[in-house]
């Protein structure tokens with residue numbers, strides 16, 4: 001049995017972080033500090049109900065922009081999983097305040113607190129949006145970790161979320177180079193899978209939109225998706241493997257929207273799905289070869305879709 005180790009997960013009540021907290025608790029030897037903005041808020045109640053939470057989960061009230069609150073959660077931790085960042089469902093009207101500052105200043109606050117606390121490794125969740133906005137990348141080649149999104153293009157397109165993730169990840173590696181702090185980033189594609197929390201997060205809304213029945217026609221683009229539980233596994237692999245370094249794209253095999261809907265139809269025939277598809281130019285694809293070398297394995301898409309729908313039904317989001 002490995003010795004007890006204290007780790008911190010920021011934004012613990014969110015979609016990805018909730019699964020990650022569950023995974024850490026299931027290992028038995030991690031004591032977990034989860035940061036949330038309001039520990040009393042009912043939307044975080046699922047965390048307290050997790051197996052092992054009574055003995056090994058502590059919730060800390062933290063706002064990423066309040067350095068002292070971040071530092072108090074991180075002090076005494078060996079590892080930190082920085083997951084929290086705003087993920088807006090629509091275009092922000094005040095992007096600097098609502099999206100960029102919490103992502104960039106928030107990340108720098110977490111990293112500074114980790115440095116001061118002599119944390120051994122920080123694993124941070126970035127995104128493929130910090131990889132794929134790169135017009136110089138060859139059109140026929142899957143994106144890999146060498147590609148960085150062009151900040152000027154993100155700004156020009158007012159893709160504030162893309163910009164926030166790109167800036168935050170770049171700042172993280174600049175901080176690592178300056179201080180020697182060990183930082184590894186995980187860059188997931190669109191994350192889907194079962195909800196643990198009652199609030200529907202932005203990426204789950206994209207899947208749920210296919211059930212609304214108000215869209216006859218959808219674009220048949222190639223979707224890069226990944227199961228939320230596979231993202232949690234990737235975070236832990238990147239933390240526990242001493243060889244892990246740099247960035248890791250975290251993506252399963254790309255799938256056409258029509259194929260995804262056909263799987264859903266075969267599993268749940270009674271919902272109303274889009275009926276026709278408009279073919280679009282092939283979208284980008286992303287290679288997870290580097291992550292697979294850390295022995296990362298993936299759930300089949302059928303399992304991801306079935307478990308997602310079952311959770312929507314359990315929460316009363318779908319009939």
Ligand SMILES: NC(=O)c1ccc[n+]([C@@H]2O[C@H](COP(=O)([O-])OP(=O)(O)OC[C@H]3O[C@@H](n4cnc5c(N)ncnc54)[C@H](OP(=O)(O)O)[C@@H]3O)[C@@H](O)[C@H]2O)c1
Nearest residue numbers: 011014015016037063064084085086102127190191201203
């Ligand atoms: N879902 C995806 O498809 C996807 C793909 C790639 C990368 N990611 C990244 O994965 C991470 C988690 O995303 P998610 O999908 O799990 O979204 P989520 O459920 O919306 O979780 C985001 C979390 O960040 C917290 N947060 C936001 N601003 C904060 C602040 N100023 N101080 C403290 N906490 C703050 C939120 O806390 P509150 O509950 O208090 O708002 C929430 O817990 C993010 O870094 C996101 O960029 C997500």
